[in-house]
Amino acid sequence: MTHVRINNLTKAYSGVDAPAVADLDLDIPSGRLIALLGPSGCGKTTTLKMIAGLIRPTAGDITFDGDSIVRIPPEKRGAVMVFQNYLLFPYMSVGQNVGFGLKMAGVDPKTIDQRVKEMLNLVRLPDISDRRPKQLSGGQQQRVALARALITKPRVLLLDEPLSNLDAHLRDEMRELILSVQRDLGITTIFVTHDQEEAVLLADRIAMIFDGRLQQFASPDVFYRHPASERIARFLGGVNFLPGKRQGDTVETDVGSFRFAPGGEDERPPEDGLLTIRPEQIVLGQPTAENTVQGRVVSRIFVGTYTRYRLALGSHQIEAVRSADVAGDFAEGQDVPIGFPADRVWMVRPDQAA
Amino acid sequence: MSWERWRIPLMLGPTVLIILVLFFGSLGFGFLQSLGFQPQLGNTELNFDAYISVMFSEEHSSRFWAGLLLTFWVAFASTFISAALAIAIALLLRRTFFGKRLAVFLFQLNLPIPHLVIAIGMILVFSQSGLLSRVAGELGLISSPREFPVLVRDSSGIGIILAYVWKEIAFFGIIVMAILQSLGEDYEAAAQSLGANRWQRFRYVTLPLIMPGLMSASIIVFAFTFGTYEVPRILGVRHPEMLPVMALDFFLNPDLNARAEGMALSIIIAVIVLILVLIYMYISARTIRRG
Incomplete structure (x- = not known):
């Protein structure tokens, strides 16, 4: 030892x-x-x-x-x-x-x-x-x-x-x-x-x-939950990044404001950065009181055990994955509520600042 | 279909024919000569007289056995010393240092130089009237050339060994360096990480890894030094003399009957080398089967 x-x-x-x-x-x-x-x-x-x-x-x-x-x-x-x-x-x-x-x-x-x-x-x-x-x-x-x-x-x-x-x-x-x-x-x-x-x-x-x-x-x-930078998040398979400004535990983006759960003492998200959430953490079709915005399905790919969706969110596009075990499906062009659970949302440093 | 079957043997035909005629033909004829077959002299009876004469006659036996001993000694010492030095130098040249390229170039410089030139160079440098002797005289280390040690044309074959080492070290070096380069240093690093010190890494890792290539090169050098006459002819003494020189003397003898003895001696040299190659092949095959 x-x-x-x-x-x-x-x-x-x-x-x-x-x-x-x-x-x-x-x-x-x-x-x-x-x-x-x-x-x-x-x-x-x-x-x-x-x-x-x-x-x-x-x-x-x-x-x-x-x-x-x-x-x-x-x-x-x-x-x-x-x-x-x-x-x-x-x-x-x-x-x-x-x-x-x-x-x-x-x-x-x-x-x-x-x-x-x-x-x-x-x-x-x-x-x-x-x-x-x-x-x-x-x-x-x-x-x-x-x-x-x-x-x-x-x-x-x-x-x-x-x-x-x-x-x-x-x-x-x-x-x-x-x-x-x-x-x-x-x-x-x-x-x-x-x-x-x-x-x-x-x-x-x-x-x-x-x-x-x-x-x-x-x-x-x-x-996985709190990567320090966009580069780390991308290395670990992250694909969703929305520019935003943090005020306390809330991130203001041009598609809405999102609350997020604070991390540990050594995990301080930047004031000015990118909001990120992993595709499999996004909740589709279940509007909640907070962190839910309206988007539209751009494309869907059925992969067997899950379906991968590309979603338009204002001027941005994000990806979401929905398990085949969860009931319901969304067609291309369909409007859908997109939920960002607060304990899954995080704020990272953008690449140029990494 | 039948053409395809014969295509490769037919294409190899001319080469095989040349080998059969020139190599086995001359070898066969030489062997017949060693058995006394010289129709131009009226000798058509086959016997082992020439072999018996070379090895056991009062006239030749002492020369033969002393020569055999010297030949073994020179071939073994030349091979071992040049291999050992080449390994040491190749390991040094593997390191990175200023002037490495020049050092590698100098190390391999004598590779294309003929053995004959090396032998003459040895006389110019190492003989009692050579360069080193003169430098020693100028420095006051010796008062006359006779005080300089006999390094060429000596009865122990030191001059011959030095010439072969000088020449073959580059041959061994090029092989060892190529092996070391292909192996890299990872095996040694693994051994070092497991606690092997410098000597242990050489003994238990580097040496076993380069050994197959080194053995092949050794057999080539041993066979060469055992069977060639130029260097010992120039740098050797009359007694004892190496077997190839003794064979040459038989061939150059105005008495054509001595040809049979020359051939017998050449066949003996060839058989000794062949036995050594077979032993080597047996050891290699066993090593390969094992590992």
Whole structure:
């Protein structure tokens, strides 16, 4: 159980104007599972490698339980990284791969054998010790890579895109495995992903990174309900944005005023920004006392489990999704009351101010 | 349909014919000669006299066995030293530093230079009257050329080994650098993250990964250094002399009967190299099956 702090961490490469990572601050409590989320090239893997010691920071500090580790060589940090492409040593058996870290530490072969068995049981692959990596499926290789990391009892476990190379079925299995192992062993775990779904499924908290800079660090729930900026909202699938001005808990837009539920202390919506609501949160055809405006159906697409509507709202267009379980349908050109539940509406910084 | 079936064999035909006639034809004829078949001299009876003469006769046996030992030593030392140095240099050249391009260029510069030129260069630089000896004399380190260590035309084959190392290091280097480039550094990073120090990363990760390519290059260099005569002819001594030089002496002998011994020696060299290649192929196949 290790408390990780990242202070003003910066990585700049000579000849490149923008730093890969700039002034990153993160406080990761012991035993938590944290996602570094962002698009390709945003600096998240660079951050992970700086924690692992594989990239030297230009500035800033990383501490484990209060002690700086930036000058400690990677092999002595106890921050073990599991790579996206697994990197199992092809000339070793699975057992030799898993026992590699212990062999490097000079542990006796008998103990290594015993621990390898334990680890392979932990990742639910008890009978493959003698196989070669190329004889394993992608999911099995990922598990072996995880076992190889866990056998060293790392202080911090670093996972690079842990689910991205797996198909849907294996993703679910691997996700469950990572969650159960992480909870059982209580290892502080940081993983990198560009996939918002992966981040939401696994992480206690998500650090959203754009252009090497931390944008928001919050729980998955907060990200969906109260994104800090238009860019974050769009990255998480948001498509509805109406310009407005906030007065207290109310946003004035050119199609009407909307009340919204205040967020936490560190979630302060801007005075001047964009009102946003996710398509699936919009309530169609049920007029309520507040936050309801009249719109018109521009188009509808039936997708089986839901219907997606494009709605005209004054000079704006928004999207709404209505589950197939909810009775009623709306035809193109039909006027329809559009409800924005107060606890689902939020105000974000527009892109140019992000 | 039948044409399609024969198309590829027919297209390969001319090449296969050339290989069969020139390579196996000459090899077969050479083998016959080694068995004493020289119709122009009236010898048509086949026997192993030439082999027995080369290996066990009073006249040649001491030269042969001493030469075999020297040939093994030179081939092994040249291969091992150039491979080891090439790995070290390739690992250094993988790093980023000022002047890297120039360093890579210089490292590979001697690749197109003929062995003969390298051998003559060795004499000019390393002999007792060579450049290094003169510099040592100018600096007052030695008072006469005879005090300079015998590095060429020495009985241990040091000059020959130096020449081969000088030449083959670039060959090994180009192969090792290509392998390292294709592998990247991720495996080493993974090992480092798992606690492997610098030596352990080399021993347990880098070396096993480059080993298949290194072994192939080694067998080429070993076979080459085992079987060529130019460099040992220039940089070697009369006794012991490497087997290819001894074979050349037989061929250059005005007595045409010595041809059979020359051929027998050449066949012995070829068989030794062939056995080594087969051992290598067996080890590689086993490694591939395993991993």
